[in-house]
Amino acid sequence: MAEMKDPAVSVCFKVKIDEFPLGMFNSCEGLGCEIVLEQREEGGNNAMIWQLPTRMKFTNVKLSRPIGEDSKHLTSWFASMMSGVKPTTMVISAMTADETVVAEWSLHGVIPVRWTGPSLNLDTAKVATETLEVAHHGILPGGA
Template sequence: MAAAQGSTGAQGAADPAVSLRFTVTIDGKSIGNFNTCSGLKVEVVMEQREEGGTNGFVWQLPSRVKYSNITLKRAVGPDSHKLTDWLISFANEATYKTACITAMTGDGEKVTSWNLDGVVPVSWSGPDLDVGANNVAMETLVLAHHGFLPSSGAGT
């Protein structure tokens, strides 16, 4: 029953992917932890080519690789200034950066990481500031990138 809930794997060992947080660094500088990371996606765009005299199939040829934007979300907190500081520095000198998104367990152990090349911010949205609301103040960062970089070591 525990395996069905996702808290343990098939062998009874703890499943590290149950409760994750995501640590993000830009050019080696931490911009903090995030609760949600979506958009880690690669798509190979295929071109179809028909060959004369061959009616049984169509050639599927890879043409380009597309990478989705990555969306990171978290509650506003002590690390929020690190993110806005990076956004200000990008506005002053717009250059591509490298980034690393590391999935961490609740105990702080690394599960895996994704190294990204050519990272730029697409958008940032801060919280709606309403003293009458009963919501957590959230911020959202959207990043574009040129692709993944090779892992720097085992287990990444």
């Protein structure tokens, strides 16, 4: 009988920019793409509309986590953009609690869009979190 694999019920995400580790994140949103279609109505055939693929669009990816020791890596990477934004490659590895990699995505041409730091307020007992949003030019084939 085949061994059952963990379906990644409890996942965290390890992120690297080129070879620079940004640490672990507990939320990853926006991994996806869509093919933009152009519609053309066929002349003389009112029942036919052609759906023609034109280009692929990739959605921005948002990564979130509680602030911690790895936060300094993220702010250092963001600060390095002061001398010019250079597209890089980002590898997002989905891992189980025992750090077994379940899936991996390599994003090509990553450009930082936004970093949002924690809202620090003594009146609320919320966990202080940070969020990184990046744009990219595509998912490289084969994961890494």
